[in-house]
Amino acid sequence: MKQDKVNFYDMVYQVVKLIPEGRVSTYGAIAAYLGSKGSARMVGWAMNASHQQENIPAHRVVNRFGMLTGKSHFPDSSTMRRLLEKEGATIEQDQIKDFERVFWDPAKHLIP
DNA sequence: TGGATGACTTACA
DNA sequence: TTGTAAGCCATCC
Secondary structure, three states, X not given: OOOOOOOHHHHHHHHHHHOOOOOEEEHHHHHHHHOOOOOHHHHHHHHHXXXXXXXXXXXXXXXXXXXXXXXXXXXXXXXHHHHHHHOOOEEEOOEEEOHHHHEOOHHHHOOO
């Protein structure tokens, strides 16, 4: 049984899907919630694979600075910003304004 | 099998 | 202070 560990991607998806509307999270926060604080890259990697899933609001996941670093991976560089603004977030130059206000930490809102 | 990659983070010079 | 470098872990070729 190699599946002693649940798909890392699946865990990331679960957390990302739990992000409330109008809120955003960070790679590091999700990684830390999954138990691997230093695996922020894995979260981003999982997001890359999340393109197969349409239910993954990857636009709600940004880097630690609230910057839309993943916008380049969207069909359009403005798709990510548009989705966030549509949910009530404010984006300024590919960066979330009041980021700390819309920041959603899974480790604090979700119960392990 | 081993090396390389990745939408990041943190530490040190 | 700014810039460079390494570290993290899983997946892909």
